[in-house]
Amino acid sequence: MSETVLPELPQELWRAGKLELAHGVQQFLQVMRVASAGLGQFLAEVESRGAKDLYGYGSTAAWFADVARLSRGEAGPIVKRAIALNPTRAVDGSEVPAVAPATAAVAAEGVIGEHRIEQILEILKKIPADTSVEDRESAEKILADLAREAGPRQLADAEANLLAWLDPDGNEPKDPEPKQPRREVTLERRRDGFWKLTGLLDDELGARTAAALEAYAKPRPVDEFGQADLRMKCERLGDAWAELLDLAIACPDQPGTSGYRTLVHVTIGLEELKTGIGKACLDFVGSMTAREARMAACDCLMLPVVLNAAGEPLDVGRLRRFVTPGQRRALNIRDHGCAFPGCHRRPKNCHAHHIHHWADGGPTDLRNLVLLCGFHHRLIHHGDWQVHMATDGLPEFIPPQYLDPLRRSRRNTLHRA
Structure with a gap:
């Protein structure tokens, strides 16, 4: 390796002219680049002989980090670049050729620095694996010679032209991996x-x-x-x-519910459930009024727990389903949606309500069931409205006296218009 002579540094830079300043920068830059290339040759030789055998370190990067007082993250790229530019030897002593020998020769002249070297190495990685050795060497020489005078933009343009020449068909198209949305x-x-x-x-x-x-x-x-x-x-x-x-x-494919509206664990006294007065424990974590428990029991799976007066469980009932899928389909066909007068809600937005509640002995059959949306379901349970089945088998609603003193029966005619 030839000896590098440092340029003379003027004692008073403020006296230097603009040409002298420019020449000084270029000279020191060349010295730095030549020195970097020489350093790479030394590092490649350490890699060839083995840093562990020479100095007891597990890798050349680890040894160099200590010698140069660098972090492993700073030392790693320098050693990696040195190995790519210079030939090394394998464990058996055989020579491992450099990835970019032409680039190494230009780097030794001091005309390109680490950034252009990295750019060339990245371009070389994109060359198809089935490219011949001659074509790969030719492409690398073109890039190295161009880097003498060109900047990053010209090298990027050359990259596109070279890859189009070496691989005119391009990479096999594939759908990009979608980014996982943040939710x-x-x-x-x-x-x-x-x-x-x-x-x-x-x-x-x-x-x-x-x-x-x-x-x-x-x-x-x-x-x-x-x-x-x-x-x-x-x-x-x-x-x-x-x-x-x-x-x-209510979706049939819903995991854990199989299309049932919900599964409710209700712990309540039997009398409270019948009268609608009192409190119930919901799913062991919350509470609800007995009236709300009656509403929830209309169209769901319920696991009733009967308590005595002292609050001790007397019996844990079997899981009971109140409205079958067949009955639900029949209700959808009969009522066409919420049966409350003036309501436009469709069947999919409705619950199946027991006209005569099951806790009071009401059966689960079509003559005792009516479709109601959530709002009107609560209104029936908590308000003064009443519902009954007419002689023709269709539900009718009786308004509170404050709305209609004569309390005349009404039907929903929107679904049958």
Whole structure:
């Protein structure tokens, strides 16, 4: 390796002219690049002999990091570049040729630095594996010679031309691996019995969620009694979420529910369940009124636990299903949707309500069942409305006296228009 002579440094740089400053920068830059190339030759020789045998280090990069006071992350690329530019020897003593010998020769002249070297090495990695040795060597020489005068943009243009020449058909097309969207949902129960739902959705899922909620959160039209929907938007969105959840649970392919609306573990005294007065324990974590338990029992799977007056379990009932899929299909055909007067909800948004509750001895048959949406289901259970089956087998509703003093029976005619 030829000896490198450092240029003289003027004692007073402020006296130097612009040409002298430029020449000084170029000279020192060349010295640095030549020195870097020489350093690479030494590192390649250490790699060939084995850093462990020479110095007791597990790798050349580890040894060089200590010698140069660098981190492993800083030393690694320098050693890797040295091995790519210079021939080394395998364990059996055979020579391992350099990946880019032409680039190494140009680097030894001091005309290209580490960034252009890395750019050339990255281009060489893209050359197809089945390219002949002659074509690969020719491509590398073109890049090395071009790097003498060219910058990064010209090398990038040359890369495109070379790859088009070496591999005109390009890589086999394949679908890019889709990026995993970021979606987060947190559900926690508060001390007051309410559940707090928070989440973070990616743009696509957020748009789908907003569209689904908006579709079910539209204000109810003014009914025939002149009552308007007075819910705030946040309340309408909450009710829409409940409806979407009901739809998902009712799906036949839903894991764990098999199309049943829900599975409720209700711990309640038998008298409370019959009268609707009192409290019930819901799924061992929350509480609900006995009236709400009666409503939940209309169209779900229920596991009743009967307690005595002292609160001791007397009997754990068998899992009971109240409305069969066949009965549900028959209800859909008969009622066409929510049977409450003036309601437009379709069958998929409805629950099957027991007119005469099963806890009071009411049977689970079509003459005792009616389809109701969530809102009107609650209205029947908690309000003064009444429902009965007419002589023609269709449900009729009797309004409270404050709405109609004569309490004349009414039907939903929207579904049969």
